[in-house]
Amino acid sequence: MMKIFLKTLKYLGYSIAGFVAFLLLYLLSAAVLSRIAVNTEEVSNGEETIWLLSNGAHTDIVMPIKNAFFDWQTIVSEQDTRGKGQSRYIALGWGCRKFYLETPTWADLKFTTAFQAVTGQGGTLMHATFYNEIPTDEQSVSLSLSAAQYRQLVTHIAQTFVLQEGRGVLVPTDAVYGDTDAFYEAKGHYQLFFTCNTWTNKMLKNSGIRACVWTPFASGVMRNYQEKNK
Numbered sequence: 001m002m003k004i005f006l007k008t009l010k011y012l013g014y015s016i017a018g019f020v021a022f023l024l025l026y027l028l029s030a031a032v033l034s035r036i037a038v039n040t041e042e043v044s045n046g047e048e049t050i051w052l053l054s055n056g057a058h059t060d061i062v063m064p065i066k067n068a069f070f071d072w073q074t075i076v077s078e079q080d081t082r083g084k085g086q087s088r089y090i091a092l093g094w095g096c097r098k099f100y101l102e103t104p105t106w107a108d109l110k111f112t113t114a115f116q117a118v119t120g121q122g123g124t125l126m127h128a129t130f131y132n133e134i135p136t137d138e139q140s141v142s143l144s145l146s147a148a149q150y151r152q153l154v155t156h157i158a159q160t161f162v163l164q165e166g167r168g169v170l171v172p173t174d175a176v177y178g179d180t181d182a183f184y185e186a187k188g189h190y191q192l193f194f195t196c197n198t199w200t201n202k203m204l205k206n207s208g209i210r211a212c213v214w215t216p217f218a219s220g221v222m223r224n225y226q227e228k229n230k
Helices: 002-033 097-102 111-119 147-158 196-205 218-226
Strands: 048-054 059-064 089-096 124-131 139-145 181-185
Touching: 048 147, 048 218, 059 124, 059 147, 059 196, 059 218, 089 097, 089 111, 089 196, 097 111, 097 124, 139 147, 139 218, 147 196, 196 218
Parallel strands: none
Antiparallel strands: 048 059, 048 139, 059 089, 089 124, 124 181
């Protein structure tokens, strides 16, 4: 009996050590790769401005609802929100379906939600929030883009939506965060190595916009611009 106990304890120790080693490697990789910038060439006289918003854990990309390059009203509608307003800007973020709908605050986080999120077992959603002014109560940075960069960005983001007859598929739910937001069906799987912030970074990187090699964290997305502007 004692031998079985010691053997079990040994394997438990190996498991804990392995988990700690994996966690340290994950954090180290995030720290290093988020500091390696790509697409660093400056855009002079940019033709459009976008913003990145962060609440410390999640990032959104904010754009004009309509400009000379693209009209987001062809895919989503502010009439899908409770407020049914007519705003000037739209913030779009991608994330885990279960996390979005069942975890409005960190106090609501369940183990099953976290497990599903990091293992990629759940679906994903696009979260649209409408603004008349760029929020100042969260971390924000502005980015000046060329016309080509902006067109690529909106194309990549639009391709993340599940579309029916060209329009986003609204998720009918009471789990919205207020009167100015709505959820839409999205493509892809959220998991430990591809988080909401990895998605934001990928949208920027694939559009030729300054970004980093890889990051799972909001701080890794924002650092590229905050350090540049110091």
